[in-house]
Amino acid sequence: MKEKGRGGPSNLVKKHCSVKKDAQENMSSFSELPTVKADAAFTLLAAYKTDTNQNKVDLCPGFYRDENGRPWILSSVIQAKERVHADPKVNHEHLPLAGHAELLRQSKELVFRKEDRDLKRVASIQTVSGTGANHLAALFLSTELNPKTVWFPNLGWINHTEIWKLAGSHVQQKFYPYFNGENQNIDFDAMVEVLQEAQKGDVVVLHACAHNPTGVDLSKEQWDTLATVCKNIGLFPVFDLAYQGLASGDIGQDASAIISFFDRGDLEFAVAQSYSKIFGLYGERIGMLHIAALDVTAAAKITPVLIQLSRAEITSCPSYGARIISQILGDLSLYDQWLEDLATMNNRMKTMRESLYHSLLVKRVRGSWDHILTDTGMFSMTGLSTTQVTAVREKHHIYMLPSGRISVTGLTTHNVDHVVAALEDILGTY
Ligand SMILES: Cc1ncc(COP(=O)(O)O)c(C=O)c1O
Known part of the structure; x- marks a missing residue:
């Protein structure tokens, strides 16, 4: 008698395990990937x-x-590195999910300056440099603000559009006029006119200073007009701050557009801060994302959401560069040396x-x-x-x-x- 379950595969198994012609040719699942243009x-x-x-x-x-x-390598960085290496308390544990606690506080003060501003209105998180700050801003805003369109300057930093393609793929991308190549200046009237087409809740990406690639920045009056445009339309500005101290040479002056938007008290916006260029720490990948909210309660709600997004992507940020910068910003003589380093550059x-x-x-x-x-x-x-x-x-x-x-x-x-x-x-x- 023939034993049950013996005697080779059933017809059902044969059907599902039959080697198809395609598989015989051993085609990769990725052979149809589009060709990507190199950076x-x-x-x-x-x-x-x-x-x-x-x-x-x-x-x-x-x-x-x-x-x-x-x-x-900046002199201030050389000295700060020595201090970090000599510190017996430094180990290789994770930074907290929000980032290096002292640097978070110092970074807010660097951008928004101390004076009597209520920095509790600002939700901040450490990021993987300026690119990571832009990425997290796009991720957060595309889900929580749900803009129809994100507006970029023409010309602008080429990675902004790529970042938004990745982190906010459902958000359409449009450009506002910025640079007029004929007179090598800003076409501000055209910029304002085109931004009138934007809708409430749209995001507008702005370079806070030392515009890349043109080197041409808005004047104080133009920033003031733009702030009113943003308020009237209901635009959400994202300031890219990658060159604070390397535009006018003065760190306060280079953040003045951001501060004037903050001081109005009627605008919410984001700042994607990069420490790469201003400390010459490119490979260490240090940056911050700040979201300035209208009130302290809203800011307190934003922070946990940013932490949740960041946790899912990177858990925590690189610690080494954060420790170096925190040393510099927290010590008067290192801070003065850094100002000298900025002046040298x-x-x-x-x-x-x-x-x-x-x-x-x-x-x-x-x-x-x-x-x-x-x-x-x-x-x-x-x-x-x-x-x-x-x-x-x-x-x-x-x-x-x-x-x-x-x-x-x-x-x-x-x-x-x-x-x-x-x-x-x-x-x-x-
Ligand atoms: C305008 C602008 N934003 C952001 C960045 C990001 O720099 P990183 O990710 O190295 O901090 C750069 C770098 O070239 C830049 O020019």
Whole structure:
């Protein structure tokens, strides 16, 4: 007699386990993934590193470079690191879910300044640098505010749109006019006019200072008008603050737009704060997200929601850089040293701007260059077309972003003549 359950697979099992033709070909589940365009800035950086030409110049980086074109470690950071290493209480436990407690307090004060402001109206959480702060803002706002549209400046930081695509995929993206390439200035009337199309609850992304990529910021009057526009329409502003102290050179002045929005008392907004550039701590990934609410009760409700979102993504933030910055912000002599470090960076950028400008004028290089002197921060637009950017790279080994943006931190007294000669070759003279 034939035993039950023996004698090979049933027809049902055979049906489900039969090897299909596709599977026989062993196709990956990911073979149909779309081709992703490589990141322009990081691709150029890699190309620059492998370029063996002696005269190569990297004008791409959004990182500070010293007078020899090398990364620079701030003196205040060197001293703070020593203190962190010598502290027997420092261990490798997690930071609390909201971040380094002392740095949270210090960061709020750095942005909103102490004076008599009620900083309990501000909900803050540590983030994975400025990118992480923008990401968490997008995640929080896209779910809790549910905006129809997020508005970005044209031109702007290319990662903002990518971040919102990822963290707020149901939110449509639109651009408001910002930079007028013809006069190298802000088209403020057009900006305000287009923002009238926005709806209550929409998000508007703003660069608090040292606008990337143009180096052109709004004036005090323009910020005041914009605050009223935001209030009248019901827009929710997100300030990107990646260069506090590297625009005007004064940390209070560089946060003045944020402070004026706060002091009105009738606006809610977010601040995505990055510590990468202003402390030269790029790899440590330190930042903060602040949400300024209308009242203390609302702020107290926001914090746990931010913590919940952050917990699901990263649990807690990197601790090392947070400890270094907290040392600096909490010690008068280190703080003064940091202000000196900021001055060193600002003075070098200013000197290189002047040097580039004068050399372009002496050589009578075609173009309008006055803005090189007045732009703030690391960046300026050259007005070069994408084709000219390619030509200047292929012929002269000078690297800049396809938009024609340069970072003045890539200029040194050794390479500025070569850069101007290359621009003369590509653009011609008067
Ligand atoms: C305008 C702006 N926002 C945010 C960032 C984010 O910087 P990070 O994530 O390195 O702090 C940058 C860096 O280039 C930037 O230019």
